[in-house]
Amino acid sequence: MSSESILSLRVNGQPFRRLVPAERSLLDFLREDLGLTGSKHGCDVGDCGACTVLVEGQPRLACITLAVEMEGASITTIEGIGGPEGPHPVQKHFDQQVASQCGYCTPGIVLVLVALLRDDPQPSESRIREVLGSNICRCTGYTKILAAARAAVGAA
Ligand code: FES
Ligand code: FES
Incomplete structure (x- = not known):
């Protein structure tokens, strides 16, 4: 037990x-206990970055972090970064x-750039x-992600 x-x-x-x-991951805690589903399940073994959150302002992989830690x-x-009503500059440039x-x-990706x-x-x-x-992206080829990151420099 x-x-x-x-x-x-x-x-x-x-x-x-x-x-x-004791064994609950931070990712499951955020998504299932708090209903914050913005952080995603990707690989669940620390390879893809889909689950990234900021802990004391520093990026951390929530899938391989225990909630109790x-x-x-x-x-x-x-x-907590921003949404459609008030996007963070990085989100604005992604858009x-x-x-x-x-x-x-x-x-x-937005969180590591922030x-x-x-x-x-x-x-x-x-x-x-x-x-x-x-952070792995399977769709974009990264060109537009890099463009958004460059555009956000000086604006964030
Ligand atoms: S889900 Fe891939 S690193 Fe966490
Ligand atoms: S995985 Fe990056 S936009 Fe689809």
């Missing part, structure tokens, strides 16, 4: 306190450059490519 513990954390600025099984943490998901096709990879541009507002092309190397 799995053990459970009380988890207290902040997600998108809101405090939560929930009972979670997040005690006291502050997490940002794509829902303008048509950098999403199926959109499955988009939340994770973290990059916060820490380095004028990243080099090679730095942008290096950061995007953690």
Whole structure:
């Protein structure tokens, strides 16, 4: 029988306190317990970046992170970044450059770019490519994603 513990954390600025099984992933916790389905299940083994969230502002793969490890943490998901009513500049440029096709990879990619541009507002092309190397897109061929990232430099 799995053990459970009380988890207290902040997600998108809101405090939560929930009972979670020891083996529950952060991704399942966010999606199923909190209903935040913007973070996606892709590979579930840490290879694709679809599940990326920000933990204390740093990108983290939620599929290979245990929810219980997040005690006291502050997490940002794509829902906390912006939406149709008030998109973040990175999201705005994704839209303008048509950098999403199926959109499955988009939340994770937007989050790594948001973290990059916060820490380095004028990243080099090679730095942008290096950061995007953690996230797989099966649709776009990356050209438009790179265009959106370049366009967001200076605007984020
Ligand atoms: S779903 Fe987490 S890295 Fe692929
Ligand atoms: S837009 Fe479909 S996986 Fe990236």
